[in-house]
Amino acid sequence: MALTLDEARAFHDEIFVMDLHADTAKLMDKLGYDLAARHERPMPTVANLIGHVDLPRMRDGGMAGQFFSFWTNPLPERGCTRSVNRQLDALDVAMGKHPEQLTWSRTGADVRAAKAAGRMSALGGIEGGQALESKLDPIETFSRRGVRYLGLLHFSKNAIGRPSKGRGSDPHEGLTAFGRDVVRECERCGVIVDLAHINRRGFMDALELATVPPMVSHTGVLGVHEHWRNIDDEQIRGVANKGGCVGIIFSRKYLGSASIDAVVDHIAHVIDVAGEDVPALGSDFDGFVVPPIGLEDIAAMPNLTVALSRRGISDRVLAKILGGNVLRVLDAVPAWGKLAA
Ligand SMILES: [Zn+2]
Secondary structure, three states: OOOOHHHHHHHHHHOOEEEEEEOHHHHHHHHOOOOOOOOOOOOOOOOOOOOOOOHHHHHHOOEEEEEEEEEOOOOOOOOHHHHHHHHHHHHHHHHHHOOOOEEEOOOHHHHHHHHHOOOEEEEEEEEOHHHHOOOOHHHHHHHHHOEEEEEOOOOEOOOOOOEOOOEOOOOOOOOOHHHHHHHHHHHHOOOEEEOOOEOHHHHHHHHHHOOOOOEEEEEOEOOOOOOOOOEOHHHHHHHHHOOOEEEEOOOHHHHOOOEHHHHHHHHHHHHHHHOOOOEEEOOOEOOOOOOOEOOOOHHHHHHHHHHHHHOOOOHHHHHHHHHHHHHHHHHHOOOOOOOOO
């Protein structure tokens, strides 16, 4: 039986709804965006590419946790480390003002404890290895500040490898020697490797190297929609075999449709290919995406739960898709790696 919207909202209270990717901290840093203020829901048009996430609407969406992804302009590859730190600062300030609402989490236990205390969890991620400026040291520094995943690539070549498309893309080049060191250093520092945006060759190199579960924080799948930004079945299975998860993006362009059911299609494909322990949510809100109709912002998350339940997905599997799989990965990758916490 499909859930009603009210039932979906009540269900979110019982489970842990997690989103793997939103670019909100950049808006906070650059535009003075107030995370604690309620913003108008963007209209479903191409003109509203940002303004999808704030604390009141995260509450409305029944969110337990949000990964804030810090992205940097890689041209030139300078000032990127500083930019990530500024985005972390912006989140620290917002949390300092509203400690009763939002708190840093690293582990599944942290997320559960925060929810029990009535708080939502913020988790950190980085989009694009240019944030390291070709050095390994920043990984430990970022980890200590709350970063839990590192997306190796973004839209341009960096010292780690090549993007799936964009400046310097090359399907024949995989991870560089530095890129391999980065994967190892991430594991040492309790930072999960995020394989969104990297080319297929680099994706497979990183998988082979990984001794703890990786993730793909925001992506579509080629099995549903042919697009260079999406990953194929072998890539999905590769992540599954390492115990990782795959966050499905809320972008019409990569989903191939403006329907909320397209998100369900991509999630269902991940289940068909690799099982119920793999799919997750990776909205890419505030990242210049045009989300599907009915999924205009983080407050609309229960609509997705309704759409998933209409496919006959059980509550048990829904709980995994909506956040349980993310918590499992957080639990499987030691929170501080080999660092002394
Ligand atoms: Zn992205």
